[in-house]
Amino acid sequence: xxxxxxxxxxxGVIVEVHDGCVGIDLKGRLGYLKIPMRMLITxxxxxxxxxxxxxxxxxxxxxxxxxLKYISNQQTYQKRQAEKQAxxxxxxxxxx
Amino acid sequence: MSITAETxxxxxxxxxxxxxxxxxxxxxxxxxxxxxxxFDDLVDSGLLNLxxxxxxxxxxxxxxxxxxxxxxxITADAVDKIQExxxxxxxxxAAPEEAPAPAPAVSVAGPVSGGTLKIHIGEGxxxxxxxxxxxxxxxxxxxxxxxxPAEMKDEQNAEEPAKVVRSVTRKxxxxxxxxxxxxxxxxxxxxxxxxxxxxxxxxxQELVHELKLDIITPDKYNTYSETIMDVQxxxxxxxxxxxxxxxxxxxxxxxxxxTGTDDNGVQIGEFGSxxxxxxxxxxxxxxxxxxxGEIFIKTEVTIKEGTNMERPGPLAAHAATxxxxxxxxxxxxxxxxDSLVVNTETFEQVRRPGKKKVVIVKEIMGQGAMxxxxxxxxxxVGVLGAKPNVDLGNVPVVVSPVxxxxxxIHALTCIGPASKEMSRHxxxxxxxxxxxxxxxxxxxxxxxxxxxxxxxxxxxxxxxxGMTCEAMDVDGAFVTTEGFGNNxxxxxxxxxxxxxxxxxxxxxxxxxxxxxxxxxNKYMTNMVDNNKSEGGIENEVLACNTLCHEDAIRALNMLxxxxxxxxxxxxxxxxxxxxxxxxxxxxxxxTGKPIELVPNETSLPMSKKRKExxx
Numbered sequence: 001x002x003x004x005x006x007x008x009x010x011x012g013v014i015v016e017v018h019d020g021c022v023g024i025d026l027k028g029r030l031g032y033l034k035i036p037m038r039m040l041i042t043x044x045x046x047x048x049x050x051x052x053x054x055x056x057x058x059x060x061x062x063x064x065x066x067x068l069k070y071i072s073n074q075q076t077y078q079k080r081q082a083e084k085q086a087x088x089x090x091x092x093x094x095x096x
Numbered sequence: 097m098s099i100t101a102e103t104x105x106x107x108x109x110x111x112x113x114x115x116x117x118x119x120x121x122x123x124x125x126x127x128x129x130x131x132x133x134x135f136d137d138l139v140d141s142g143l144l145n146l147x148x149x150x151x152x153x154x155x156x157x158x159x160x161x162x163x164x165x166x167x168x169x170i171t172a173d174a175v176d177k178i179q180e181x182x183x184x185x186x187x188x189x190a191a192p193e194e195a196p197a198p199a200p201a202v203s204v205a206g207p208v209s210g211g212t213l214k215i216h217i218g219e220g221x222x223x224x225x226x227x228x229x230x231x232x233x234x235x236x237x238x239x240x241x242x243x244x245p246a247e248m249k250d251e252q253n254a255e256e257p258a259k260v261v262r263s264v265t266r267k268x269x270x271x272x273x274x275x276x277x278x279x280x281x282x283x284x285x286x287x288x289x290x291x292x293x294x295x296x297x298x299x300x301q302e303l304v305h306e307l308k309l310d311i312i313t314p315d316k317y318n319t320y321s322e323t324i325m326d327v328q329x330x331x332x333x334x335x336x337x338x339x340x341x342x343x344x345x346x347x348x349x350x351x352x353x354x355t356g357t358d359d360n361g362v363q364i365g366e367f368g369s370x371x372x373x374x375x376x377x378x379x380x381x382x383x384x385x386x387x388x389g390e391i392f393i394k395t396e397v398t399i400k401e402g403t404n405m406e407r408p409g410p411l412a413a414h415a416a417t418x419x420x421x422x423x424x425x426x427x428x429x430x431x432x433x434d435s436l437v438v439n440t441e442t443f444e445q446v447r448r449p450g451k452k453k454v455v456i457v458k459e460i461m462g463q464g465a466m467x468x469x470x471x472x473x474x475x476x477v478g479v480l481g482a483k484p485n486v487d488l489g490n491v492p493v494v495v496s497p498v499x500x501x502x503x504x505i506h507a508l509t510c511i512g513p514a515s516k517e518m519s520r521h522x523x524x525x526x527x528x529x530x531x532x533x534x535x536x537x538x539x540x541x542x543x544x545x546x547x548x549x550x551x552x553x554x555x556x557x558x559x560x561x562g563m564t565c566e567a568m569d570v571d572g573a574f575v576t577t578e579g580f581g582n583n584x585x586x587x588x589x590x591x592x593x594x595x596x597x598x599x600x601x602x603x604x605x606x607x608x609x610x611x612x613x614x615x616x617n618k619y620m621t622n623m624v625d626n627n628k629s630e631g632g633i634e635n636e637v638l639a640c641n642t643l644c645h646e647d648a649i650r651a652l653n654m655l656x657x658x659x660x661x662x663x664x665x666x667x668x669x670x671x672x673x674x675x676x677x678x679x680x681x682x683x684x685x686x687t688g689k690p691i692e693l694v695p696n697e698t699s700l701p702m703s704k705k706r707k708e709x710x711x
Contacts, residue, residue, distance in 0.1 A: 019405060039582070
């Protein structure tokens with residue numbers, strides 16, 4: 001990576017709290033992060049609306065080629081989604 | 097920032113650099129010197145050049161001959177004379193993890209009070225202790241002090257035999273085929289699972305909407321699977337036996353595998369999931385992973401949408417799978433034909449009085465949802481009867497090493513497939529096995545401690561860990577954790593709490609590049625990194641970076657060195673895989689036993705495209 005040591009300060013707001021993760025909106029509409037609990041350091045009870053901060057650099061591509069493993073996982077996910085959606089709709093029609 | 101005389105002493109062999117401007121003619125004091133801890137960063141950024149710089153011990157007390165600015169390294173031409181070192185540097189700055197030379201260390205605690213004579217023998221041979229007759233009145237009255245403690249000889253204590261306090265026998269039953277049939281039973285080496293058992297598993301849990309059971313034989317290793325949530329041995333206690341004692345029956349050649357998504361197709365344990373082609377995502381033969389050639393009884397559980405990140409979701413997926421496992425356990429319990437037993441092994445917890453007493457502290461996740469573990473079920477790695485460690489408040493729970501090996505933990509397993517410890521990991525925990533079988537140490541127990549979310553709770557539990565170790569009066573402790581993240585805060589705190597009580601301590605974690613520790617303290621000097629991946633990162637390959645036999649050996653030797661007064665070299669600033677290679681070589685040289693290193697992700701098959709990319 002070429003720019004990984006250029007640390008910048010980021011701030012965000014906790015917008016979702018689950019047992020296992022939190023969702024964070026980055027201030028300035030710069031993105032959204034969903035992170036598992038253990039990646040969040042907390043001194044207080046976690047509440048929606050609390051502000052958080054961290055340092056990051058910019059996200060860089062590691063290479064030009066897509067990794068087939070992730071493409072195939074993505075496709076499987078989409079296929080399952082479609083199947084589930086179809087099953088839900090047929091279920092609805094049957095109940096009608 | 098200037099340093100104190102104490103810090104100067106600790107860093108006497110580090111470079112001497114002025115912290116602020118000092119005029120010529122002044123004598124150099126510790127207060128004039130900069131803390132060496134910050135030098136690495138300064139050197140890296142080019143602000144400091146340490147070429148020709150003298151050591152702190154060489155400049156203290158010398159007079160500066162020319163005025164220097166702050167952050168100037170003190171070189172030979174800037175002082176009137178180079179101080180002689182006060183004492184010889186320790187003979188050997190003992191290389192890390194060097195195996196200890198047998199060092200007889202005997203301490204005999206002095207006079208007796210209240211009729212109690214305390215004799216502590218660290219390690220020794222041919223010790224003869226004689227106790228004058230007639231002093232063991234036993235009535236609690238302070239009697240005359242024992243004459244010349246140094247002359248006391250106690251043959252009985254020196255020869256006190258090792259004692260087996262607990263043992264578990266594992267009977268192995270080989271399974272060569274898994275089929276569906278009208279009832280769940282074991283017939284010879286064939287395991288039949290009842291058709292339609294899925295409906296009962298689904299019905300047992302409100303949150304579970306669907307459960308698919310797949311039997312994965314080696315020819316199906318190249319198929320797609322949802323994220324692997326857990327790998328479990330199939331084992332049952334014989335008769336009324338309890339976990340940690342008696343006889344356990346276990347099936348060889350077959351394991352349970354829990355996988356699943358929610359109704360929307362989102363993986364349970366959404367982060368760092370290992371979904372994909374099985375054989376590309378499993379690091380075979382790791383303690384927690386399946387062995388190559390085993391048959392997987394794989395459940396694919398679908399839970400209510402949106403519950404994959406709430407506590408009841410992952411738990412329901414595990415509980416539904418356990419309905420099936422429990423039925424297999426019942427069938428296993430019914431077996432009467434002892435000729436089916438292919439192998440029997442016995443795990444004995446041996447207490448070795450007089451040897452260094454050690455304890456293993458295993459930090460397990462307790463932040464919530466899939467970051468949870470069920471402790472002490474009725475059946476090995478079962479669900480019934482177990483208490484989630486989140487509900488126990490994550491406080492330390494002391495178990496026997498034999499209970500750990502007998503499946504006292506059902507892991508809901510955290511995120512990060514490469515570093516998470518599956519239920520099966522505890523069943524074959526290498527550090528427990530290695531320490532249990534080492535005749536040079538006395539393993540007294542295993543402390544399981546959860547890792548809570550909030551910092552104040554983390555410190556609350558780690559203080560209890562420290563107090564437990566104090567009460568156990570151990571000489572040494574291992575602290576292990578799985579993965580990385582905020583659990584490193586309590587990991588560091590456990591080590592501090594143990595270290596501040598004068599107990600030798602070795603920490604074990606996945607660190608390398610990605611899991612670098614976020615905090616540290618002065619007791620964190622002896623650390624073993626569990627990384628195996630090529631790049632030092634979470635590589636999404638199941639169990640790749642978990643604690644293995646080779647790590648256990650390194651940690652055990654490191655702890656022995658420290659308990660026997662040896663020193664472990666300070667770590668390098670950046671992760672360097674050669675440190676491990678050197679230590680492994682050192683240990684094999686000293687012990688004469690070669691250590692075989694486990695393979696990493698580079699040994700797994702890659703798709704054609706990936707191969708082109710990486711070659």
